[in-house]
Every structure is written in structure tokens, then in C-alpha cells.
Amino acid sequence: MKIVIRIIFLVFISFLMQCALPNLKVKKDSTLVKKPAFYDLGWEPNTKLSKGHLPIFIETDTVGRQQLFVLSNNNTPVLYSAQITTPVCADGDCKLMNITLYWTLLGDYAGFDTDENRPLTKHDHDEFLPEDYLKLHQLLLDNNSILKNRTIDELVTSPKQLQLEGIDALSGATITEVKESVVLGALYSCYVAWHLVHNSGVKEKIKTHTASMESTALRVAMLYEDNTEYQLYALERLSLEQYTNHFKRISAVYKNSIPLVRSLIIKRMPFTFWRTSELQYEFWNSFSEVDVNTRSLLLKQLNEVPIQVLETLSEELSIMTKNQLKVYLGAIKTHHTQIHNTIKVFANSEHNTYSYIAKEFLERQE
Amino acid sequence: MKLFLTLVFFGIVTLNTNAQELLVEAESFDDPGGWVVDPQFVEQMGSPYLMAHGMGKVVKNARTKVNFTKKGKYHIWVRTMNWSPGEWDAPGKFKLKVNDKLFEKSLGLRSGWGWEYVGELALVANKPTQLELLDETGFNGRCDAVYFSMSDKAPPSALEKIATWRKTVTAETNIPEITKYYDLVVVGGGIAGCAAAIAAAEQNLSVALIHDRPVLGGNASSEIRVHTLGIYGHFERILKMLDTEHYPNGSSKAKLDQEKRDKNVKSFSNIDLFLNWRAYDAKAYSDVIRFVDARQTATGERLRFGAPLFVDATGDGWIGYWAGAEFSYGRESKDTYGEEWDKWGELWSPKEADDAVMGSSVLWQSKKANQKQNFPNVPWAMTVAKNHTAINGEWYWEFSRNDLSQIEDAEEIRDHMLKAIYGSFANAKQLVKNDSLTLDWVSYLVGKRESRRLIGDHIFTFKDVVDERKFPDAVVIETREIDVHYQKVLTDEQHPDFMSEALFYKTPEYYIPYRSLYSKNISNLFMAGRNFSCSHIGLGGPRVMRTTGQMGAAVGFAAALCKKHKVNPREIYTNYLKEYMDLIASQKNRLIQNTKK
Numbered sequence: 001m002k003i004v005i006r007i008i009f010l011v012f013i014s015f016l017m018q019c020a021l022p023n024l025k026v027k028k029d030s031t032l033v034k035k036p037a038f039y040d041l042g043w044e045p046n047t048k049l050s051k052g053h054l055p056i057f058i059e060t061d062t063v064g065r066q067q068l069f070v071l072s073n074n075n076t077p078v079l080y081s082a083q084i085t086t087p088v089c090a091d092g093d094c095k096l097m098n099i100t101l102y103w104t105l106l107g108d109y110a111g112f113d114t115d116e117n118r119p120l121t122k123h124d125h126d127e128f129l130p131e132d133y134l135k136l137h138q139l140l141l142d143n144n145s146i147l148k149n150r151t152i153d154e155l156v157t158s159p160k161q162l163q164l165e166g167i168d169a170l171s172g173a174t175i176t177e178v179k180e181s182v183v184l185g186a187l188y189s190c191y192v193a194w195h196l197v198h199n200s201g202v203k204e205k206i207k208t209h210t211a212s213m214e215s216t217a218l219r220v221a222m223l224y225e226d227n228t229e230y231q232l233y234a235l236e237r238l239s240l241e242q243y244t245n246h247f248k249r250i251s252a253v254y255k256n257s258i259p260l261v262r263s264l265i266i267k268r269m270p271f272t273f274w275r276t277s278e279l280q281y282e283f284w285n286s287f288s289e290v291d292v293n294t295r296s297l298l299l300k301q302l303n304e305v306p307i308q309v310l311e312t313l314s315e316e317l318s319i320m321t322k323n324q325l326k327v328y329l330g331a332i333k334t335h336h337t338q339i340h341n342t343i344k345v346f347a348n349s350e351h352n353t354y355s356y357i358a359k360e361f362l363e364r365q366e
Numbered sequence: 367m368k369l370f371l372t373l374v375f376f377g378i379v380t381l382n383t384n385a386q387e388l389l390v391e392a393e394s395f396d397d398p399g400g401w402v403v404d405p406q407f408v409e410q411m412g413s414p415y416l417m418a419h420g421m422g423k424v425v426k427n428a429r430t431k432v433n434f435t436k437k438g439k440y441h442i443w444v445r446t447m448n449w450s451p452g453e454w455d456a457p458g459k460f461k462l463k464v465n466d467k468l469f470e471k472s473l474g475l476r477s478g479w480g481w482e483y484v485g486e487l488a489l490v491a492n493k494p495t496q497l498e499l500l501d502e503t504g505f506n507g508r509c510d511a512v513y514f515s516m517s518d519k520a521p522p523s524a525l526e527k528i529a530t531w532r533k534t535v536t537a538e539t540n541i542p543e544i545t546k547y548y549d550l551v552v553v554g555g556g557i558a559g560c561a562a563a564i565a566a567a568e569q570n571l572s573v574a575l576i577h578d579r580p581v582l583g584g585n586a587s588s589e590i591r592v593h594t595l596g597i598y599g600h601f602e603r604i605l606k607m608l609d610t611e612h613y614p615n616g617s618s619k620a621k622l623d624q625e626k627r628d629k630n631v632k633s634f635s636n637i638d639l640f641l642n643w644r645a646y647d648a649k650a651y652s653d654v655i656r657f658v659d660a661r662q663t664a665t666g667e668r669l670r671f672g673a674p675l676f677v678d679a680t681g682d683g684w685i686g687y688w689a690g691a692e693f694s695y696g697r698e699s700k701d702t703y704g705e706e707w708d709k710w711g712e713l714w715s716p717k718e719a720d721d722a723v724m725g726s727s728v729l730w731q732s733k734k735a736n737q738k739q740n741f742p743n744v745p746w747a748m749t750v751a752k753n754h755t756a757i758n759g760e761w762y763w764e765f766s767r768n769d770l771s772q773i774e775d776a777e778e779i780r781d782h783m784l785k786a787i788y789g790s791f792a793n794a795k796q797l798v799k800n801d802s803l804t805l806d807w808v809s810y811l812v813g814k815r816e817s818r819r820l821i822g823d824h825i826f827t828f829k830d831v832v833d834e835r836k837f838p839d840a841v842v843i844e845t846r847e848i849d850v851h852y853q854k855v856l857t858d859e860q861h862p863d864f865m866s867e868a869l870f871y872k873t874p875e876y877y878i879p880y881r882s883l884y885s886k887n888i889s890n891l892f893m894a895g896r897n898f899s900c901s902h903i904g905l906g907g908p909r910v911m912r913t914t915g916q917m918g919a920a921v922g923f924a925a926a927l928c929k930k931h932k933v934n935p936r937e938i939y940t941n942y943l944k945e946y947m948d949l950i951a952s953q954k955n956r957l958i959q960n961t962k963k
Contacts, residue, residue: 144867149847207708228857236717260712260856263768267718291859293722296769322778323769353451356478360524 032071032081036102038137039111041079041227049073051081056205062086062192068202070209071102076221077213079103079110080206084196090123090188097189101196105210105222106229107203109140112193122185132183139181139190140197146177147194155187216242223249231261240270251282255289262294266301274304284309287316292324299324302331314342322354329361340365386436386516389535390497392416392428392509393664400425401499404508405578405644405663406812407777409684411447411479412528413510414644414663418460420504421805422742422788427463427501431494434514441518442484444473445510449781450746451477457746458507463498464489474507480523481513489514505744506784506810542659542668548574548638550925551658551673553645556584557594557911558895558918559679560608560631561601565922567634568604571929574671575637576660578644579811581624582631583608584681584895586911588624590813591616591729592761596912599843600953601919605912607631615761616729618807643669645680650689654890658685675890675925675935679918682773683818683897691888692821695771696721697902705828705903710869713852715828715903723902724815724851724909725766725866726776728783730759732791733806741795741804744788751789754862757803759787764815764866766853772817780812786864815851815896815909822899823936824881831876831907839939840877841920841950844913847872850906871906878908880946883921884935892921892935923949 030051035043049071056068063086071079080103088097098118102110114120120128120136128136139145147155155178182190196202210218219237222230223246231253243250254265266283273279284305287295302310313328320328332339340362347358393403393414405414418425434440442464448456459472462484469485476482489495499509513521513535522531532538548571552563555577563575585592586609594609607630610623632639640660647659658671678685683693700706700715707714716722765782766772772779787808794800824837831848848871854861882899885891893899894917896909908914924938927946931937938946 144869149870149872203709232711258857259859263720263856264712264717267716267720291855292863293768293856296767297720321767321769323775351451351453353477355451356476356480356523363524 032079036100036111036113038113038133039102040137040141041104041110042225047073049078054080054209056202056209058082058084058196058200058202060196060200063196068205076218077105077210080105080107080202080209082202086192086196088188088192093123095121095125097192099193101193103197103202103206104227104229105206105218106233107206107210108143108227108229109197112137112140120186120189122183123188124185126185128183128186132186135183136186136190136193139183139194142181143198145194145198146181147191148199150178152188152191155191220246223253226256228258228261231257232264235261235264235268240272243268243270244272247279247282254283255286259291259293262290263297266294266297274301277306277308280305280309284312287313288319292321295320296324296327299327302327305331307336310336310339314339317343317346317358318349318352320354322357325354325357329358335365386438387535388432388434388440388514389532390430390432390512390514391666392499392511394666395428395430395497395499397429399428399499400501401428401509402810403642403664404810406780408644408646410525410774410777411510412525412532413445415445415508415510416499417810418458418499418501418504418507419808419810420501421808422744423504425501425504428499428509430497432497433494434489434491436516437489437491438516439486439488440514440516441486442469443481443513443515443520444484445479445481445513445521446474446476446508447479448475448477449506449508450785452746452749454745457503457505457744459502460507460509461500461502462512463496463500465496468500472502473509478523479510479525481520483520484512505742505788506781542670545657545670545672546574546638547672548572549673549929550574550675550677550922551576551671552677552679553658553660553685554584554677554679554681554895555579555582555631555639555641556679556681556895556914557586557605557608558914559584559677560627561604561915561918562677562679562892562894562922562925563631563637563918564604564607564634565601565919566925567637567922569923569926570636571926573634573637574640574673575631576640576643576645576658576671578642578663580641582627582641583624584911585813586610586620586623586627588618588620590809590811591618591620592727592813592911593617593620594912594915595910596844596846596908596916598912599916600841600950601916603953604919605915608915609912615727616731616759616807616809618731640669645684648676648685648688650888653690653888655685655689655888675892675928677892677894677918677921677925678820678897679893679895681814681817681896683820683893686820686885686888686891686893686897687818689888689891691885691891693818693897694821694901695818696723703825703827703829703901703904705901707828707871713856714850714869720768721771722768722852723766723772723817724905725764725853726772726779726783726815727761727764727813728759728780728787728809728811729763729813730787730791730808731806732757732794732803734802735804736802738801739804741792744785744792747785747789747792750782750785750862750864751787751793752862753793754786754790755793755797756787756790757794757800762866762868763787763864764851764853765864766851766866767863772814776812776814780810783812783864784808784810786862816902816905818897819900819902819905820891820893820897821886822882822884822893823886823939824879824899826878826882826898826900826904826908828871828901828903828906830878830904831871831873834874834876837877837879837881839880839943839947841880841883841947842878842908842913842916843875844878844907844916845873845875846907846910846913848903848907849910850903873907876907878913878917880920880924881939883917883924889934889936892925894918894921919953920950923953 032049100113223234401416613619643660645660649657699719705715851866895914
């Protein structure tokens with residue numbers, strides 16, 4: 001009975017929304033001048049984004065068909081957004097959630113705004129506290145959330161009941177993880193918002209739209225953003241010439257970005273970089289500051305490097321892994337007194353996990 | 367057993383009377399006490415070894431008796447390794463006692479496997495001499511061997527020299543003296559290997575099942591405790607004899623399924639089960655495997671196994687590797703087989719091929735005691751665990767790094783996970799709420815997801831799943847999602863490096879063809895389990911154990927037809943496919959009640 005009432009209510013609300021939405025749209029501002037309340041991209045002062053209609057919609061059972069907008073700065077697309085009004089139901093008790101969602105140019109979550117007159121509320125109708133909004137933002141930032149592959153019923157039904165119904169129970173670890181990731185007392189709102197952002201097919205639509213507007217300027221602009229998805233997107237598409245032209249930015253991204261981006265930079269680095277001393281020093285000099293996987297990829301280039309690089313790296317033996325050390329020692333083809341002396345000191349140190357490898361190397365050299 | 371060991375040592379000494387030396391393998395001790403035999407890394411460090419896996423509590427002494435043929439003063443060394451060197455006390459220290467003489471020097475201090483000098487002692491001839499290993503820490507001290515010599519020259523430590531030296535000292539011949547013959551030799555007693563053995567045995571083949579552990583099941587065993595996932599496909603009857611309930615990974619309930627599995631496999635009179643035997647070579651001539659050689663992990667006894675057909679269910683693809691089978695390792699580029707998934711980009715399938723693979727897990731659990739429990743400080747674990755706090759593990763306790771081979775560096779991977787576990791638990795013990803917690807179980811076996819993939823006539827890929835390809839030789843059916851892992855630290859360096867994330871691709875159903883289950887270039891080699899013919903992403907779904915069990919059963923039935931028609935595995939596809947597929951389909955109709963469950 002409860003379910004029937006819930007379905008009727010949902011249909012009714014959806015119908016109301018379909019009727020009301022066109023009017024709502026007209027009333028909305030055509031520009032965005034204020035940084036969204038919760039936002040994950042950079043926002044320059046005095047930014048003014050103009051809003052344009054797109055022939056793209058979010059379509060789900062609960063929200064019906066809602067329009068997507070592109071927000072542009074001097075005709076360069078910056079963001080996508082949608083003003084969502086959706087019913088959120090728990091135990092037959094339904095209410096409307098009003099939220100403006102923002103996506104990046106690649107369809108990832110960028111942030112959200114709420115209407116101060118219509119704050120988000122919890123199951124007990126208490127309004128969200130500031131920390132609850134922040135938690136929702138954190139949840140939405142996680143594109144691989146624990147909520148991803150679960151139905152709402154799985155999350156609210158006790159493991160015992162699920163087992164009785166022949167469904168694999170959620171493990172204790174999963175239940176804890178769900179509790180930790182959602183706003184207490186607002187599981188339904190969190191669930192609905194997460195699935196609208198990540199699981200409504202909007203990402204693919206946005207990516208396709210962005211791809212249709214792609215240009216060298218857009219790629220380069222994305223390279224200069226701090227968003228790692230933008231960096232990956234740009235790095236995969238930059239030409240050899242652009243790699244060289246934007247060398248300074250690429251080496252800065254290399255130092256400051258995540259391991260996944262660094263590994264792509266090293267893997268895609270044009271061959272000329274490894275032939276040009278001053279270009280590659282930028283990368284070798286930060287050997288100790290980058291992650292261990294990137295170091296391994298860097299070391300694959302050792303056979304091309306000038307002797308100064310081998311000298312520099314001889315000071316970093318203690319941070320090398322076993323296999324990195326083997327690669328490094330394997331690259332020393334001729335006797336070089338300074339390098340050998342450094343290796344000797346390392347080999348004789350008691351506290352280095354892999355000093356024995358250096359010892360064996362020196363024994364073979366004798 | 368004791369008598370046998372004594373004779374072996376006596377034999378060694380007799381054969382080397384001039385050398386006046388004796389090598390005592392630690393894994394062959396009469397009584398290992400609380401030490402465990404670890405045979406996982408033989409191919410890398412040279413031998414099974416004894417390890418004091420006490421989870422922080424000192425284990426009981428290991429003891430054995432040996433006879434010397436010449437009396438005199440002997441220099442003594444142990445082969446050992448400090449598994450976490452640094453500016454702290456070594457985690458796994460132990461001492462050696464010979465008869466009444468306790469050598470005060472702590473052992474297990476050197477970095478990398480090699481010999482540590484213990485001291486000198488006068489010993490008498492032809493009278494049992496007792497050796498004893500005394501654990502000092504309970505944290506995985508390890509001893510491979512004890513070596514006595516009248517010469518003061520230390521044995522070689524370098525890995526490339528140790529194998530030759532060992533053979534000289536033990537005067538071991540190249541070929542095992544006894545050869546046993548079967549219709550089918552299955553190497554690896556995980557779910558895939560067990561299913562292959564049962565299917566072949568049901569078809570009246572004589573089968574040898576060689577497994578390097580005391581219990582069957584591999585990753586599903588009570589020693590590793592990963593639950594089985596996937597569906598039964600055509601083989602419900604067989605797989606129900608072997609699989610597990612859906613308890614949380616690491617659960618002690620794995621022991622119940624262990625009993626069921628071992629009992630079921632042992633009930634087949636035509637399966638000769640070689641538990642605690644590890645294969646160490648496969649001899650192939652003209653791309654045909656003639657023999658697999660194996661060694662008893664404790665006694666060192668060796669056997670040769672001959673058969674017209676072999677199944678590589680080792681997980682790491684060792685049989686294929688030794689025999690010269692083509693194989694792959696690492697991630698293919700997204701263009702190699704068209705496996706790109708835009709949604710996850712580089713995390714799913716890279717633009718350029720690389721050596722990154724899914725990692726290995728070491729599961730663990732703690733339990734509540736009635737009173738306060740202490741846990742020692744573990745400074746040697748903190749470089750890995752850092753601030754991470756945990757009281758048990760799950761599947762996402764996983765470690766992989768692009769410079770580490772899941773095969774060649776498995777010991778380092780296991781040790782990294784041990785540091786993660788002990789360090790995270792030590793952090794948890796700082797909290798008052800965890801006062802009564804104590805470690806209940808920590809596996810010391812590496813639960814691998816991915817390693818060598820032997821290449822067959824068909825390489826199963828993500829595209830086969832996306833396209834829902836229905837092969838004429840589809841012998842495995844699966845509905846579970848494709849599930850590929852990556853290390854969280856790749857996207858956020860704040861995460862510990864031993865945590866992974868799963869990416870799922872949902873699929874209504876996919877199929878694996880029989881052509882992915884036999885080698886492309888070794889004509890009599892089947893493969894089942896994670897070393898079947900697939901790409902990195904192709905492995906993402908079928909690596910779970912009911913699916914690998916389906917593979918095993920499928921090759922067991924194929925082996926029966928190979929025997930019947932005196933043909934190799936490929937010819938089942940080219941000449942006898944209808945008969946084979948009928949046999950596979952008929953399995954569904956066989957009543958489950960008739961099984962030995």
C-alpha cells in the first residue's frame with residue numbers, strides 16, 4: 001500500500017514539475033556572476049558566465065525531462081548546469097529537493113547551489129547544516145561512491161531481511177562505508193543527488209557536446225586548469241609541437257598533479273625531450289618529489305640520459321625500490337669514480353633495505 | 367619421517383665426505399613447532415623456508431636432529447633475511463641452538479636473502495645433534511637453511527650462485543628418480559585445478575593433482591579466505607563440491623568450506639592428490655610437455671609426473687612458462703584489442719601499454735578478548751601503514767606497483783602487506799575502544815588477482831563482453847560484472863598505497879570460448895584459472911572463482927575426449943566440437959543429488 005501511494009505521489013509531482021518548469025526557467029538569471037556555494041574548479045574574480053540553452057536534457061523517472069545549460073565566458077564554454085526539482089521519498093513521505101547542479105566540460109561533478117529560500121532538508125524535515133552541505137559536496141565529488149552499484153532498497157533494508165529474500169547481504173564494512181559517506185538522516189537526498197550527477201547519462205551527453213566544440217585553444221585552456229581530468233584530456237590530445245610550446249606548463253603539471261597525470265606525461269613525452277638536456281633536467285631534478293610509479297617510468301628513459309643525470313640520481317639510491325635500483329645500476333656502463341663512490345657508501349649502509357643489491361653490483365664489477 | 371630425514375642428511379654428508387659440510391634445509395625440520403613452511407617464493411629466493419608467523423607473539427621452537435659423519439669444529443651459518451631493514455630493531459629476529467649451546471647472536475638481520483654467520487662449535491660424529499630455532503619476536507623471522515662447514519668460507523649469497531652451490535652440496539641429480547604416469551596431470555589445486563581434476567576423474571581418467579599447500583582451494587582456501595563469486599554455468603554439480611558461502615572475505619567460516627572441498631576431492635579414487643608438492647619444472651620437447659617435476663615442500667623429496675595431457679592451474683602460469691608457452695603480462699594499450707572505456711580512461715585501459723596489473727591481497731582479522739590485550743610497537747611497519755587505522759582487512763587491501771612483478775616480487779608484496787596490517791592494527795590499538803582487540807588471523811599467503819596470462823588460440827577480451835559474443839565453443843557462461851581494480855594512490859596520494867578501488871562494467875551475460883583454455887604453441891597444455899588466455903581487462907570478470915572453476919571443469923571434460931580420440935586439445939575444437947559441446951551441455955542435466963557433496 002505504501003509503495004502504491006509513493007508511486008502515485010511521484011507521478012503527481014512529476015506532472016506538476018513538467019507543468020511548472022518552463023515558467024521556472026524564464027525566471028532564472030541568464031548569467032552566473034557568483035561562484036557556486038560548493039565548487040571544485042577555479043573561479044577568477046569578476047567572472048561572468050552567460051547561460052545558453054542546449055538541446056540536452058537530463059531524463060530520469062523522478063525528475064522527468066530537465067534542461068541542461070552551458071555557461072560560457074566570452075563564448076568559451078566553462079561549465080554545464082541544470083536546475084533540478086525532484087521528489088525525494090522515504091517511507092512514503094515525499095518532499096521536493098531543489099538544487100542547481102554544475103558539471104565540468106567533461107561531465108564530471110563541479111559543484112552545486114541551493115536556493116536560500118528552499119534549503120535542503122533531512123528525513124525529519126530539519127534543514128541541512130553547513131557541515132551537511134559540505135558532506136554532500138564531498139559525496140558528489142566521489143564518482144566511484146559506494147552508492148554507485150546499489151539500489152536504494154539495498155541501502156535501507158537490513159542485511160538479515162535481504163538474506164531472507166535471497167539477496168546477498170551487504171557486508172558490515174559496506175554498511176559502515178555508506179554511513180560514513182552520506183549525510184546522517186538524508187540518505188535518500190544524497191542517493192538521488194549522487195545518481196543525478198553521476199548516473200543519469202548526463203556525463204556522456206556533455207562530453208559529446210564538448211567534443212563537438214573542441215579546438216586547440218580549448219585543449220590548451222584545459223591544460224592550464226588545475227582539474228586533473230582536464231589535464232589528462234589535454235595531454236592525450238596535444239600535438240608534439242604543443243608539448244614543446246607548453247613545456248613550462250607541462251613540467252609544472254608534472255610536479256603538482258596526481259600520479260596518473262604524471263605517468264601520462266612521461267609515457268607521452270616526445271622523444272626529443274629525452275634528447276635535450278635542459279628539457280629533461282626539469283623532470284630528473286624532481287625525482288625525489290614524485291611518486292614511486294612515476295619514478296619507475298622515468299627510469300625507463302635512463303639509457304638516453306647524459307652522465308649528469310646518473311650523477312644526480314646516485315644521490316637518490318636510498319629512495320629507489322629494489323627494481324628501480326637494478327635498472328639504475330644496469331644503466332651504468334662505464335666506470336665513473338664519483339658514481340661508484342656514492343654506490344659504495346650506499347652499499348655499506350646497514351639501514352638501506354636494498355644495500356645488498358648495490359653490494360652484489362660492486363662485487364660483479366671487481 | 368624423522369628416520370627418513372636423518373638418512374637424507376646422512377646421505378648428503380656421505381656423498382660429500384671430503385667437503386665436511388652439511389646443509390640442513392629448515393623446511394625439513396622434524397618438528398617445525400610454531401613456525402610455518404613457506405614455499406611461495408621458491409623460484410625467486412631458491413627454497414621453501416620456515417617462518418615465525420606469530421602475529422606478534424613468539425612462536426614455539428622448531429627442532430630437528432641430524433648426524434655428522436666427522437667430528438670436529440664446524441663453522442655455522444643460517445640463510446635468512448631481515449624483511450624490513452631500517453633504523454629500528456629487525457622485526458623477525460631468532461636464535462640458533464645446537465645441542466645445549468645457545469648462540470647469543472640474534473639472526474635475521476641482513477638485508478636480502480643470504481648467509482649470516484652464527485659461530486663455531488665442536489660436534490661429535492654418528493650421534494644425533496639437535497638443532498633448534500628460537501623465535502624472538504613473533505613477527506615473521508625466516509630461516510631457509512642451516513649450513514655447517516669445517517671451512518670458514520661463507521657460502522655464496524648472490525641468488526645467481528646459490529642454486530648451483532646448493533646442488534653441489536646436496537649432490538642432487540637433475541632428474542627425479544621416480545616417474546609416475548597418469549592420463550592427466552593437473553598442477554595447482556585452486557578451484558580451477560580441483561574442478562579440472564574432478565571433471566576428468568568423473569570421466570574415468572587417472573589424474574594427478576599437484577598442489578603446494580596442505581589444503582585445496584587456493585584463494586578460496588581457509589589459508590587465504592576469499593569467497594567464491596560468479597555463477598555455476600554448466601557445472602553446478604562439480605562447483606558445489608568446491609565453492610564457498612558468501613561470507614565476508616577473511617571470515618573463519620572458510621574452514622567449513624575447506625572441509626567440504628578436501629573431502630570431496632579426496633573421495634575420487636582415481637585422483638592421486640599430492641598435497642604439499644610444488645612443481646618446479648616442466649620438460650617439453652617439440653612443443654609437447656613430457657614431464658612435470660615436483661618437490662615435496664618439507665622433505666625435499668622429488669617426483670617426476672608423465673602424462674599425455676597437462677593442465678596449468680598454477681595461477682602464475684608456471685607450467686606454460688617452463689615449457690615455453692607464449693604468455694602476456696601487464697596492461698595492453700587501449701587500441702591493442704579495442705578495450706577503451708571512455709568513462710574511466712587511463713585507469714581502465716591506458717593509451718600506452720604498461721606493466722601495471724591488479725594487485726594481491728593479504729586478508730586478516732582481529733577478535734575481542736575478555737581482557738585488555740597488548741600489541742607491540744612496530745616501527746618497522748610504519749613507513750607503509752603511516753596513520754592508517756584498521757581492525758581487519760577486506761578485498762580492497764591490495765597492493766600493486768608498476769615496478770613490481772606479481773610473480774617475481776611476490777615476497778616483497780606479501781611483506782609490504784604485512785607491514786600495512788601490523789602497522790594499521792598497531793595504530794588502532796592506540797585507541798581505548800580497541801583495548802580488548804587481538805589479532806585473530808593474518809594470512810601469510812599472497813592472494814593474487816593477476817599474473818602471467820598464457821596465450822591460447824583465442825585471447826578473451828573486454829570486447830567479447832561488450833559485444834556479448836556467442837562463441838560456438840562457449841564453455842563458460844558468466845553474468846557477474848567485469849571488475850577491474852586500480853591503486854587508489856594513483857588518483858590521490860593521500861591514500862595508503864595498499865588500498866585499491868574497483869571499477870565495474872555491468873553485463874547481462876558473457877561467454878568464454880574453449881579456445882582460450884589451451885595453449886597456442888604447447889600442443890598438450892590446457893590452462894584454467896587466472897592464467898587462461900585473456901587480456902588484462904578480459905581478466906577483470908572471469909578471475910572470480912566460480913568462473914575459474916567453470917574453466918577447470920571444461921578442460922577436465924575436454925581432456926577425457928582427448929584421451930578417447932587420442933588427439934590434442936586443439937583438435938577437440940577443430941574435429942570434435944559437437945561431441946564436446948554435447949558433453950558440456952549434458953552436465954546441467956546430471957542430478958546434483960548424485961554428487962559426493
